[in-house]
Amino acid sequence: MRESAVIATESQLGRLPSGRSGNGAVITRPSLMKKLQERGVRMTAQRRLLVEIIQDSPRHLDAAGLLRIARKHDEDIDRATVYRTIGLLKRHGLIDELDLMHIEGEKHYYEAKTNRDHCHMACFRCGAIMEYASSGFEKLKQEMAARSGFQIRVVRLEVGGVCKRCQKSAN
Amino acid sequence: MRESAVIATESQLGRLPSGRSGNGAVITRPSLMKKLQERGVRMTAQRRLLVEIIQDSPRHLDAAGLLRIARKHDEDIDRATVYRTIGLLKRHGLIDELDLMHIEGEKHYYEAKTNRDHCHMACFRCGAIMEYASSGFEKLKQEMAARSGFQIRVVRLEVGGVCKRCQKSAN
DNA sequence: ATATGTGCAAATCTTTTGCAAATTC
DNA sequence: GAATTTGCAAAAGATTTGCACATAT
Numbered sequence: 001m002r003e004s005a006v007i008a009t010e011s012q013l014g015r016l017p018s019g020r021s022g023n024g025a026v027i028t029r030p031s032l033m034k035k036l037q038e039r040g041v042r043m044t045a046q047r048r049l050l051v052e053i054i055q056d057s058p059r060h061l062d063a064a065g066l067l068r069i070a071r072k073h074d075e076d077i078d079r080a081t082v083y084r085t086i087g088l089l090k091r092h093g094l095i096d097e098l099d100l101m102h103i104e105g106e107k108h109y110y111e112a113k114t115n116r117d118h119c120h121m122a123c124f125r126c127g128a129i130m131e132y133a134s135s136g137f138e139k140l141k142q143e144m145a146a147r148s149g150f151q152i153r154v155v156r157l158e159v160g161g162v163c164k165r166c167q168k169s170a171n
Numbered sequence: 172m173r174e175s176a177v178i179a180t181e182s183q184l185g186r187l188p189s190g191r192s193g194n195g196a197v198i199t200r201p202s203l204m205k206k207l208q209e210r211g212v213r214m215t216a217q218r219r220l221l222v223e224i225i226q227d228s229p230r231h232l233d234a235a236g237l238l239r240i241a242r243k244h245d246e247d248i249d250r251a252t253v254y255r256t257i258g259l260l261k262r263h264g265l266i267d268e269l270d271l272m273h274i275e276g277e278k279h280y281y282e283a284k285t286n287r288d289h290c291h292m293a294c295f296r297c298g299a300i301m302e303y304a305s306s307g308f309e310k311l312k313q314e315m316a317a318r319s320g321f322q323i324r325v326v327r328l329e330v331g332g333v334c335k336r337c338q339k340s341a342n
Numbered sequence: 343a344t345a346t347g348t349g350c351a352a353a354t355c356t357t358t359t360g361c362a363a364a365t366t367c
Numbered sequence: 368g369a370a371t372t373t374g375c376a377a378a379a380g381a382t383t384t385g386c387a388c389a390t391a392t
Contacts, residue, residue, distance in 0.1 A: 042366060044372060063356075078374045083357060099270065101325065106277075106382075107356070121321050132319055136311045143307050149335030150292050150301065154272065157328045159312075164320030213391060215347060234381075249349045254382060277357075278381070348389070355382080364373065 027133065029055065029112045032094050039092065046070075046077055050085045060098060060109035060129065086110060093153065101160035103127050117141065119157035125166035198304065200226065200283045203265050210263065217241075217248055221256045231269060231280035231300065257281060264324065272331035274298050288312065290328035296337035 032051045036043065053069050054061065061069070067082045089095040089110075098109040101122040118133035137157065145152050203222045207214065224240050225232065232240070238253045260266040260281075269280040272293040289304035308328065316323050 042371065044365070046373070076374070079356095080358080080375080081373060084372080087358095097273075099327075101327075102268075105355080119315070121315070121319060121323075123321075124324065130319055130321065132315055134311070134314060134318075136307070136314050140305070140307045140311055143305060144290070144292070144303055144330065145332075147305075148292060148301055148303055149338070150294075150330065150332045151338055152292075152330055152332040153295065154331040155329075156272075157326075159315065159321065159323055159327075160325040161316075161321045161323040163322075167320070167322055213346065215390070217348070247349070250381095251350080251383075252348060255347080258383095276380075344392090346389105346391075348387105350386090350388105351384100353382105353384075356380085358379070359377085361375090362373105363375105364371105366371075367369095 027118070028115045030115065031055070032089065032112055035094055036092070041088070041092070046074065046081050047085055047088075049073055049077070050082060051089070054089070054095060054110060055112050057111075060100065060111055062107040062109050064107070066110070096154070096156070098156065099158060100129055101158055103129075103160075117155055117157075119159065121159040121161065121163075123163035123166055124160055125162055128163050128165075130163065198289070199286045201286065202226070203260065203283055206265055207263070212259070212263070217245065217252050218256055218259075220244055220248070221253060222260070225260070225266060225281060226283050228282075231271065231282055233278040233280050235278070237281070267325070267327070269327065270329060271300055272329055274300075274331075288326050288328075290330060292330040292332065292334075294334035294337055295331055296333055299334050299336075301334065 032055050033043075033048070036047075036051065041047075049070055050066065053066060057069075063079070063082050063086060066086075067077070067079055070077045070082065086095070090097065094113055095110045096113055098111065098120055100109055100120060101124070103122045103124065104127070116133055117137060118131050119137060121130040121132055122128070123130075141152060141155055144150065203226050204214075204219070207218075207222065212218075220241055221237065224237060228240075234250070234253050234257060237257075238248070238250055241248045241253065257266070261268065265284055266281045267284055269282065269291055271280055271291055272295070274293045274295065275298070287304055288308060289302050290308060292301040292303055293299070294301075312323060312326055315321065
């Protein structure tokens with residue numbers, strides 16, 4: 001049996017992958033907090049809050065969404081802090097940045113890096129985001145690195161199209 | 172011999188692929204003008220100019236760059252027209268939009284769609300963009316479509332890392 | 343002649359930055 | 368106590384929009 005599978009679908013902005021993908025490969029999201037501590041990054045109340053939200057969020061968050069949720073816990077937290085924390089996590093390679101094919105404007109979405117890369121498929125009709133992991137993707141990455149000599153640090157594979165459901169209800 | 176190859180590298184923003192890729196697969200860029208005419212799109216002087224620039228540009232252009240070049244031929248052409256034309260070409264699926272890993276800020280870059288999808292690898296050190304096409308990429312797309320039921324319209328595969336050259340000159 | 347596209351200027355949206363006050367180690 | 372981070376307010380950068388005029392079919 002080939003090792004590839006749709007690992008999650010969700011209307012609107014997709015639920016993040018976790019647990020077991022169809023083929024048995026386990027998708028996990030290592031603890032951001034732990035990694036930050038290991039690296040001796042100074043932790044503030046705001047960072048703890050934001051990191052926890054990103055880590056636990058069941059959906060892809062953009063900066064504004066992250067701020068909105070954070071404000072429920074800390075009314076005074078500022079946009080700038082959100083952006084600065086996102087920058088910090090990006091620099092440490094702990095989160096991935098997505099466009100989701102700009103299905104909802106030019107914002108960026110973030111998710112805690114998983115142990116295994118996966119790609120995002122966005123439906124132009126209904127806005128559903130589907131996550132997809134496969135061994136073919138892993139192989140392609142290796143091939144690209146080997147043949148180009150590139151040392152790959154980040155990979156982003158995004159697809160836009162029409163999902164199965166929307167194809168059927170041909171409206 | 173496997174069918175995969177680096178098809179172009181260029182310092183700064185990469186030269187667009189065309190001609191023969193290492194493995195013999197020919198990469199072409201079908202005429203945008205012709206496609207627009209086929210679809211009965213109304214053509215204006217501005218659109219003709221912009222389309223020609225995008226078609227012939229040896230490098231990836233962002234909106235500002237496109238405007239700058241267009242102004243050499245028509246001083247009065249406006250930013251808004253550039254954005255509207257980009258939108259038109261995107262809606263018709265005639266150009267691809269790239270981020271190039273945001274190596275130079277949040278802008279988007281555009282290129283005429285090629286007969287064959289290829290991916291972009293951006294070096295975080297020197298800013299070089301390398302283009303890469305491979306049969307593995309084609310296979311992955313097919314696999315993704317087949318297994319997810321998605322009807323794929325656009326694919327974007329971008330990679331960030333350190334290029335061969337920069338790895339050697341370990342500065 | 344009519345529908346469509348353009349330039350202009352202003353608006354919008356996302357993200358970044360300078361700085362004084364607050365916080366972390 | 369020194370170095371770093373925060374909130375605030377303002378700035379910057381990219382893209383979009385309303386509208387009167389110009390252009391394409």
